[in-house]
Amino acid sequence: MPIGSTSMSLPGLSGYDFSGIIDKMVQAYKLPENQLFDKQGRLQTKKTAWMDVNTSLLALDTAATALRSASTWTATQTVSSNTSILSVFGGTNSVQGTYSITVSSLAQAEAIATSVSTDTDIASVLDSVSTKMAAAGHSYTAAGDWDFTITNNGVAHNISVKSSSTTGGAPTLEDIRDSINNANAGVSATLALVDSVNKTYRLVLTNNTPGAANTLKFSDPNGLLQTGLGLQLTASTDGVPSVTYSPTNLISNDPSSPNYAGGITQQATDASLTVNGVPMTSTANTITSAISGATITLSTTGTASVTVAQDISVTKKAIQDFVDKYNSLQKLIKDNLSYDADNKQAGPLFGDSLLMGIQAKLRDVVGGNTIVNPTGPYKILYDVGIKTSDRDGTLTFDTAKFDKAMSDHPESVVNMFGAPYSGGTTPTDDLTDTMLVPNLHQGLGNYLHAYLNPLVKFQGTIDQHKTSLDTQIKDLKSQIQDFEDRASDYEERLKIKFASLESLLMNFNSQGTWLSNQLNAMTAKK
Missing domain, CATH: 1.20.120 (Four Helix Bundle (Hemerythrin (Met), subunit A))
Incomplete structure (x- = not known):
């Protein structure tokens, strides 16, 4: 028990500083x-x-x-001679050498545009759309009457079209655009303002995946795509209609043109290139197979050289x-x-x-x-x-x-x-x-x-050396605690002894005072 924590105290009435003496003795003991x-x-x-x-x-x-x-030791540095044509990134396993790359064409995603609309409201464009649709055999009175299907990369996605009008009626182009984008069909739909003076629009559908094989196909049971949006669908070999592409049917914004209606604006194509004279094709413009360990990103057509060298x-x-x-x-x-x-x-x-x-x-x-x-x-x-x-x-x-x-x-x-x-x-x-x-x-x-x-x-x-030190520190901590306990006991014993001495001295002082008083009294009587 540390000094000062004992229950016994010395009043010091004898005139001696026994507490100070005890403190000094305990300090020496410790x-x-x-x-x-x-x-x-x-x-x-x-x-x-x-x-x-x-x-x-x-x-x-x-x-x-x-x-x-x-x-x-195998880290490499890859450099393109013309980054406007292609960029390149190499890893640690890139094969060192110099490669001449000629890009003939880029991979493109198919894009399809609807017919021209003078407003985003289909009804204002198609001369009473309800009447025209009814003539085609579609009443558009029940839920799902505006729906169609987009098949992308072999997966069919239902497009559920809802009109945003509180009074009912035909959906707007915004409604159709939002319905396509919310379907997660891998297709991005946007509204293109093709004539700012006459406020004419086209709804443009773009496949998110490029490549010649990735063409969009449609199922149009309600006639919205063909009758309402002007897309000319042609059945393919698998029976699922698509928009046929040919260089002569690219759409035109000229109302007098026979291609004024909807059609393909960008053909789905693969990238075509040669690497040191070896022809290659790719469905994407980011290519990992042309140079082992390197990734090439194509930007435009042309020729550039790629150097892969050790990065010392x-x-x-x-x-x-x-x-x-x-x-x-x-x-x-x-x-x-x-x-x-x-x-x-x-x-x-x-x-x-x-x-x-x-x-x-x-x-x-x-x-x-x-x-x-x-x-x-x-x-x-x-x-x-x-x-x-x-x-x-x-x-x-x-x-x-x-x-x-x-x-x-x-x-x-x-x-x-x-x-x-x-x-x-x-x-x-x-x-x-x-x-x-x-x-x-x-x-x-x-x-x-x-x-x-x-x-x-x-x-x-x-x-193991640190563990040995931990053991020694723990042992010393135990020894210190034991010593603290012994010091507390020693301090208690000292206080008991000096308390007895204090009492004895106080008695001596009392007796001395009594004797002194008696002598003084005897002297006074003489």
């Missing part, structure tokens, strides 16, 4: 407990330091793993990231192992044999002359531009030397870092440091991963 607090603090500092080291080692392992990944900047960035992570880790290790002789201040992990071993191992593998590529001609990191400073052991990356090495012997450079290029190997995650042999761990990425993974993985070396 000096060993302070040492336990200090030890607990040092262990917690070590635990935090190891957590920081583990995080930095994980970052280095991640950077090393990137170096042994094929994608780091991705590789350099990965190497620089590794260098930065290594330097950051070495600085962290150095700070933790440091000792300031002037101030007699040690780092959190000063003298730690495990950390000193990690520091020495990394310096030997990365900063030394360890052969990480036994197949040559490049065997050590210095050969490909990674240099070690003699002053502090930090790394620098000489990109010019790296570029020359890649130009002269790319296979050897890739194998140097452990990527699977002509013989590079990749270890499994459960390898241990005892298995680090050149023939098995070719390449820096493989070599380091096999060493670092047992250190940083769950229940690995550092995790």
Whole structure:
């Protein structure tokens, strides 16, 4: 029980500061407990330091793993010579080379327009639509009398047309447009103002999917499409009517033209192109099959060249990231192992044999002359531009030397870092440091991963070390609590003893006062 929490207090009527004396005695008694607090603090500092080291080692392992990944070395850059004709996007598996592409035609979606209307209200255009429809045998008095069906890509979609008029009557072009768009038939319906002076409109239906095979077909049981909207439907081989296309029946906005009625405004076509002279067709203008691993988007007709080349900047960035992570880790290790002789201040992990071993191992593998590529001609990191400073052991990356090495012997450079290029190997995650042999761990990425993974993985070396520190901290916490309990008991005993002494002294003072009074009285009688 802490000081000041006991139930007994000393009034100090004897004139002595026994409370102060007890406080001093308890503080002296608890000096060993302070040492336990200090030890607990040092262990917690070590635990935090190891957590920081583990995080930095994980970052280095991640950077090393990137170096042994094929994608780091196979990244490509794709360039189009004329982006107004086509654009191109390449992935890591794009086949390098130069490709001449000629675009003859683009993929188009079929578009169909109705006859010209001088108003969006069908009735005002068709000279009393009800009378005309009735003459065609349609009364349009029951629900569904305005409905029709659009078949798109083999799927039939019923278009339920409702008139927005509160008094009934024929639907407007807006009603038909909205009904088509709400049916999710893969068709977009819009109203086109073809003559702003005379306020003439056409309802335009456009298939959302391009390609020659994607033509729209219609079932028109109520005659709305043909009689009401002027579409000329012709039965195809499967019996489902469609709007027939030919270059001579493209619609015209000239009332005197025989093609003034509704019809096809844009034919459904496939894209046509050649890649290095090889003809190809596509139902879409985005093509993934022309160049392996690349996506080409066509914009217009014409000829452009596409160059797919290795993107060495991705590789350099990965190497620089590794260098930065290594330097950051070495600085962290150095700070933790440091000792300031002037101030007699040690780092959190000063003298730690495990950390000193990690520091020495990394310096030997990365900063030394360890052969990480036994197949040559490049065997050590210095050969490909990674240099070690003699002053502090930090790394620098000489990109010019790296570029020359890649130009002269790319296979050897890739194998140097452990990527699977002509013989590079990749270890499994459960390898241990005892298995680090050149023939098995070719390449820096493989070599380091096999060493670092047992250190940083769950229940690995550092995790076990941290668990040991946790156990010690928990044990010290228990010892401190026990000491607190003993100190409280000691304080209680002291208070009881000094309370008795306080009472005894108070009695002595009372007796002394009585004797003094008696002597004074006897003297007065004489």
